[in-house]
Every structure is written in C-alpha cells, then in structure tokens.
Amino acid sequence: MKKAKKFRAIGEAGFLESWGKGDFFTKLSLLVPGLGNIRRGQFVKGILFLFLGLSYLVYFLGTGLSVLKKLPTLGTKTQEKVWDDAQGIFVYEPGDNSLLILLSGVIFVFLTLAFLLFLRMAVRSAYYAEELVRAGRRVPKFREEIEMHFNGRLHRTLLFWPVLGVLVFTILPLVFMISMAFTNYDRDHQVPGKLFTWVGLANFRTVLDFDGAFGQTFWPILGWTFTWAIFATFLNYILGMLLAILINKKEVRWKGFWRFCFILSIAVPQFVTLLTMRTLLQPNGAVNVLLREWGLIAQDAALPFFTDATWARVTIILVNIWVGVPYTLLTTTGILQNIPTELYEAAKVDGANARVTFLKITLPYMLFVTAPTLITTFINNINNFNVIFLLSGGAPATLEYYRGTAGKTDLLVTWLYKLTIDNKDYCYGAVIGILTFVISIVISLVAYRRTAAYKNEEGFQ
Amino acid sequence: MKKGFIQEGQDGQNVSVRNAVPLGCEKREEDSSNATQGKYVEHQMSVGYTGNGSVRRKRKLRTVLLHALLAVLAVVWLFPILWIVMTSLRGEPGSYFTTFFPKEVTFANFTRLFTETDVLNFPRWFVNTLIVSIFTCVISTFFVLAVSYSMSRMRFKLRKPFMNVALVLGMFPAFMSMIAVYYILKGINLTEGVMKLVALVLVYSASTGLGFYIAKGFFDTIPKSVDEAAMIDGASRFKIFYKITVPLSKPIIVYTVITSFLAPWLDFIFARVIAGADSRYYTVAIGLWSMLEREYVYHYYTRFAAGSVCVAIPIAALFLFTQRYYAEGLSGAVKG
Structure with missing residues (x-):
C-alpha cells in the first residue's frame, strides 16, 4: 500500500483523494476556490480562481435562480392585450418567452457543469500545492505555470479556443434543439405570443405512429431516404470505379486530361452546376425545348422531370451519378493502381474474362480497402441536403404528406429543413433530427463492426 | 484450323x-x-x-x-459547365434557349453584373464573401492545426474521448442546430446590420476544430524523432510546434487554408438564415441563388451565369490545386 503510494507522482491524485486527504484549506477550496492556492503562496492563481468562483455566484444569484424556477414549466404568463387608458389604445404586455427560458436553461446547465468541473480542478490544484509543500519542493510561480502551458500542457492552450467554439456553436445548440423535441413548440405555439411546454415523448409517438398523418409522411420519406442512399452510394461507387479502370487502361492516352474533365465537375461549386441542371430540366427548360424542336415529343408536351414523383426520383438519382462518379474516380484511382498485378496475371492464366476479373478481384479488393469510406459515403447520402435541395427542392409537392410540408423527393434532412425554416414546427424537426442521428449512428456501428470482423477473418487465412 | x-x-x-x-x-x-x-x-x-x-x-x-x-462521357460531364459558360456570353435574355451556342455573343452580362448594382449588388456580395472568407480562413486554419497537432503529438486523458465525440457530432445533420445558433447570435446582438458578417465568420469557423482528421493524419507521418531531438536541445513543445512542425507541414497548411477559405463561397444554408431578407449582407452563393427567384430569373439568368463563371473559375482553380491532398488525406484515412 505504502509502496504503491510512493510510486504515484505528485499531482496525480483524483478529486476524492485530494479532498479526503487534503488539509483544512484544501477542503475549504471546494467552497472558496483558490483558498488552498493562496495559502501555499500561489497568489495570482488563487485570486484568479476566487474571481471565477465569485463570477459564477453572481450569475447564479442574479439569473440562474430565476431560470431554474421557470425551467420546469417554461413560463406561465402569456402575452396579454391590455387597455392603456393614458394612451387610449391596446398595448401588449409581454409575458414569458418560453424559447428564451429554454435557451437560458440550457446555458444554465452548461455553466453549472463547467463550474462543477472548475471546483474539482480547484481542489486538485490546492492539493497539488499542498503535496509539493509537504514534500519540501518549491511551489511553481504563476509565470512558470504559464510556461508549462506552452510545453507539457500545450494541448490545453491549443485546444482551449477550438473546444470553446465547438461547445458554444455545436454542442450547446444541439442540446437546445434536442430538448425542443420534448416540448410542443410547433406552429401553434409560437413565441412571443404563446407559451410552449414540456410534453415528454409525445412528439416521438406522433412521428412514429403508422396511422397518424405525421407517421404517414415519416415512413414513406424514410423509405425513400434509404432507397436514395443505397442507389446514390452503390451506383456511384461501381460506375466511378469502372470509369477509373477505364482511364487506368494501358492504351488510354492523355490520362490526366480525361481525369481533369471529370474532376472539373467537382471543382465547380454545386450550387452553380445543380442550379443550372434544374433550369435545364424544367417543363420549359432547354432539354424539353430541344426535344420539341427535334420532334421527339409533342409541341405542348414536356417530360415531367420534376413534376412526376417517379420521374423526379429517377432524375435525381441519375443527376447524382453525374455529381458522385468523379468523387469515386478521385478517391479510387490511386488504390486501383495498388492492386497487386500478380492477382490479375493469375486470373489471366486461369482464363478469366474482364467481367469475372472485375467481380472476383477488383471489387472484393476495393471493398476490402474502401469499406470505411463507403460507410461514410452512405451516411453522407442519408444526410445529402445539397443535391435534393438545389435540384428538386423536394418537388413534386404532395398533399398526401403532413400538411404539404414535404414533397415526393424530400429526404429526412430536407424535410427537417422545411419543417423548421418554412413551417416553424420546431419540435417535430428536432425529433426528425434525432431519429436521423440514431439511424446514422446505428448503421455506422453495425457496419464498422462487420468490416472489423471481416478484416480479422482475413487475418487468420 | x-x-x-x-x-x-x-x-x-x-x-x-x-x-x-x-x-x-x-x-x-x-x-x-x-x-x-x-x-x-x-x-x-x-x-x-x-x-x-x-x-x-x-x-x-x-x-x-x-x-x-x-x-462521350467527358462531353456529358462537361455539358452543364459549358452550358453555363455559353449562357454567360448570351446576348438574348430569358432562361429558355433553343440553341447550345448563343445567337449573339456578348460580354455585357459581365460588365452589367458589376456596374448595374441598384437591385442586385453583386460586387458588394463579392466583397462580403471575401471579407468573411479571409477571417474564417485565419481562424479555422489555426483551430484545425491546433486540434490536429494536439491529437497527433500530445497524449492526455481526454484525447480518445474527444476524438470519439468529434465522430459522433459529425453524425448530426449539420443544420439541425441552425435555429439554436441563430438565437444565440441574436442573444449577443450579432444578427443586425454589418454584424451579420461577424456572425457568419463565427458560424463558419467556430466548429472547424472538429475537422481535424486529415491534418492529424499528415502530422502523424512526421517522425517523432524530430520532436525528440528538438526536445533534447531544450525546445519547448510550443517552440517545436511553430519552429519545426509548422514549417514541415506546408502542404497540409495550404490544404487547410484553401478549404476553409472556400467554405463561405459554397455555403448557402447558414448564410440564408443569417442574412435573412437583407440583400446587402448576402454572400455570393445566396446572391446568385436569389437571381433565380421567379421575379428576377428572366432578366438575370444570363447574369447569374456570368456571376457563376466569375466565382467558379477561382474556386475551381483552388480546388484542383488541393485535390492531390484531398485524395491523399482520404487514402490516409483508409489506412488508419
């Protein structure tokens, strides 16, 4: 026991150990952060800690308490129209704003968690100083601690701002949106005129209910999202690889030029190319006009690229081949060149033709190497906002879907966008966001595990 | 026989x-x-x-x-791009043409794009986007390099958890949090007037620390012995970072700089929410998008094409310049 203790370096004690073994000042650092440090002569650090502790106290007494009080109900006082005798008109008397209460509630939780972590750090720091004094070693001055943050603890300095950015602009908003999924903040409960409140899992039930109007939108869209993701991922993968093989062939000249032609379509911003395609494929767009000129369709007819559900879906998948094949070309060209040539030579000797060679050698090899990126691509396609939004915008619109909020080519993500931005059904949007996330994470976990198993299996052979 | x-x-x-x-x-x-x-x-x-x-x-x-x-395939792939170029040179207005080559070739679309600025002010959008992208570029490059260096070279308790959290966060639809971000920006008074541009910079750069994978993969390839040698000579970690690692990592820095510079030119989701209806603070992407709105499309379609050409040429050039690193980064990720 004693031996083990000896081996533990100073400053590695956890919070409980620090607080349990620390002296009076260290223990009191939990209530008065910085006290222990001041006692051991670390004045600047101690005062800094004390200042941070006081700031939280001021925040807690000033804002925190009132937020905490309102958070369970998200506000009770509705905005009211009141007759103002002095002015002779009706004026709006502001009520509670549920949205701001929810937001400040989330911020309160974040700040409180940060404060608890800070207290933990303060106690550990106090105990560290105490241990140093007990061991008869010098307690580092403030300047030296700063220097340490540019050396052994450089990661803290480097990570501070990036992590703060992620916390404030990604995690905090996400938690805020997730919490909205458990409220009834829809188009009928808009702030500041009305209040919204917690409803538990009711929104999830509404969205997932097979028979409800919402469920009859959700399930078909989910089905189309998967169909789309499967086609978009695998068609692009196979076709892109075939193209790469074609260009890699010995007898093809100007390889660089051909690759350039295809990769140029990635280089040009998607909003330029896809918006152009959209105008080309309109009922009176260039494609239909040309077909009329050539007499392939009647003068008043138009191919319903985005006006018929099936046409629109096929069009989108085809256009997406245009978008996606160059990406596959870009990523697989190098890997294809790495396939051991002995494999192909052996196949030649056995008399395999091109198709068999592709199916039995190239494809398995590529799947083996690129499985992780293929999974990522699949997830990205489930969340592929740009192609759908720029190309069809979800069209054709249909009243079969919940209040006409979605069209036949909408994916879950574009529907989420329309629900929140156009229709202000925030709570349902949040539910769909969470469900999309759950689907993505389940698919990735299952798929990654399978590839790992696959690799291990290969390892034994 | x-x-x-x-x-x-x-x-x-x-x-x-x-x-x-x-x-x-x-x-x-x-x-x-x-x-x-x-x-x-x-x-x-x-x-x-x-x-x-x-x-x-x-x-x-x-x-x-x-x-x-x-x-044949190359023509199919280049067709929309050539169409845009042809449209930008068209003399005739409207958006529905019956010929591939313009009947009347003119550069007027380009000059009018930059001179007729009463209704839709393209030069202003251009400057807006340029300002936003320069600041975004500086901040995100620092963020990406700082995070990827820490993940590659430093060893600390929260390293693995941080990398896992970054993976999980990437699975959420990016704009799910958009409304919340908007309210936070509103809360700190960044959604009015010129502050919208500051808001855009924050939105584009704040979370870039999560995209550290490619740069981390690059740092991993720099031998650790170089660091160790410098450490024996008494250099601090920070000194090693900016005196040794950064100069050795020029390719990945160029890659990071260019990709983060391009982000504001390509995004229109966040820009649309933050700029709202005030067209003075549009970026190029939403500006061009708005030219295709029903009330503008007839007069502005050829100018949309001209604007697209102006923006697409530098972007395409920068992209083609970085694609080598893009492919390398991906194949690196595959290996890991």
Missing part, C-alpha cells in the same frame, strides 16, 4: 498468354465483321499484348472505341 484457333482466342480471355504461337500472322482476321471485332474488344478489356497486322488493327480499333467512349 486457323479459324478455330482464333475463336478459341476470342472466347478464352487471353490470347497472348495462352498461345505461344505469335498472333501477328492471322491474316484472315482482317475479314472479320465489325461486330465480331466489337465483341473481341469487350472481351479483351484490360489486357495489353503485342502483335502486328490484324491484331494491331483490332487493338487500334479498340483503342479508338475506348477513346470515343471516354470522349
């Missing part, structure tokens, strides 16, 4: 390997129909062999067919 031999060659994949007899002397093959040769070409994919006479002709035909196929 000879014919049978040839057929065997056609059916079985590889003539040159399977038959020791030189194939060059097969005169009769010249009489074969094109259809047979086409079939032959298909069967012969991916096999290079040598010979002369008829085989050389077949090989030549096959090469021609291959190139023809590639040319």
